[in-house]
Amino acid sequence: MKQQYRLISSTPKPFVKWAGGKRQLLPIIANHVPQKFERYFEPFLGGGAVFFSLVSQGKDAKWIVSDLNSDLVLSYVTIRDRVKELISALESHSANYFKNSNSYYYKIRESNPKGQIEKVSRLVFLNKTCFNGLYRVNSKGKFNVPLGKYVNPNIVNRENLAAVSEVLQSKDISIKCQDFEAALKNAAAGDFVYLDPPYQPVSETANFTSYTGDNFDYSDQERLHAKFKALDKKGVKILLSNSKSDEIIGLFSEFSDNIVEINANRFINSVSQKRTGHTELLIKNY
Numbered sequence: 001m002k003q004q005y006r007l008i009s010s011t012p013k014p015f016v017k018w019a020g021g022k023r024q025l026l027p028i029i030a031n032h033v034p035q036k037f038e039r040y041f042e043p044f045l046g047g048g049a050v051f052f053s054l055v056s057q058g059k060d061a062k063w064i065v066s067d068l069n070s071d072l073v074l075s076y077v078t079i080r081d082r083v084k085e086l087i088s089a090l091e092s093h094s095a096n097y098f099k100n101s102n103s104y105y106y107k108i109r110e111s112n113p114k115g116q117i118e119k120v121s122r123l124v125f126l127n128k129t130c131f132n133g134l135y136r137v138n139s140k141g142k143f144n145v146p147l148g149k150y151v152n153p154n155i156v157n158r159e160n161l162a163a164v165s166e167v168l169q170s171k172d173i174s175i176k177c178q179d180f181e182a183a184l185k186n187a188a189a190g191d192f193v194y195l196d197p198p199y200q201p202v203s204e205t206a207n208f209t210s211y212t213g214d215n216f217d218y219s220d221q222e223r224l225h226a227k228f229k230a231l232d233k234k235g236v237k238i239l240l241s242n243s244k245s246d247e248i249i250g251l252f253s254e255f256s257d258n259i260v261e262i263n264a265n266r267f268i269n270s271v272s273q274k275r276t277g278h279t280e281l282l283i284k285n286y
């Protein structure tokens, strides 16, 4: 009998490393996710660590995920709809990279492709090979991270890309590029919302907010707080990650009975001493 081989790994995982990624905190976050919900909203999706972990548990729910970063959202859509073409493009990047990593990396970094596959394969390639593996653009929206020091970066993770593609196609999932307020407009009682915004900086020098080129400033944290309260009134369950900063503790003081402190490692700062453990918050309304 002819055997069929399928490119599927058990659980889909983030296909890019993302600033503020939640992979390390998954076991703690999982403890706070409600058992049941009708719809799951994640409007600051990033690499999607929490979403991928929940969506592959076989829960019967609808999944509404979004992010303001259009290149990132295009990547999700491309993996869902055109994964084979994307894998081929990444294979070509990989082959060229291993011929001369330095010159090829900077050639691709300076390029500005217009086609969907070219754009997304460039984003994934740079994410896998750049310093610290973080997507970071400057104020002009340009990717400006230098080449990383990887000996053998896994530029084409076929199994994971196939697993991500399959889950995105098979489940009841909506993926959009939009601001969090628009994304949460229709959330209602019975729904669960996980919020992982750019964090309020704890010190003057910490700049955790440049994901899209636009800063998520204090007025955005206030907007988020207003949305949190409005959803709470509607009977939506909400779980919010943020920094343990005076501003956030002050804004969410009325939910102080449901604030959990957790220890986390933040790998965003390239100065290794600054990667030591710190405390962040999980704020709930249930």
Ligand SMILES: C[S@@+](CC[C@H](N)C(=O)[O-])C[C@H]1O[C@@H](n2cnc3c(N)ncnc32)[C@H](O)[C@@H]1O
Pocket: 018, 019, 020, 021, 022, 023, 043, 044, 045, 046, 047, 048, 049, 050, 066, 067, 068, 069, 178, 179, 180, 181, 196, 197, 198, 199, 211, 212, 216
């Ligand atoms: C902390 S990251 C999320 C990390 C994610 N949980 C993970 O595991 O990778 C925050 C995300 O919010 C997005 N973002 C920034 N401002 C936004 C806004 N106003 N509305 C929606 N998303 C926004 C950024 O593009 C970024 O992907």
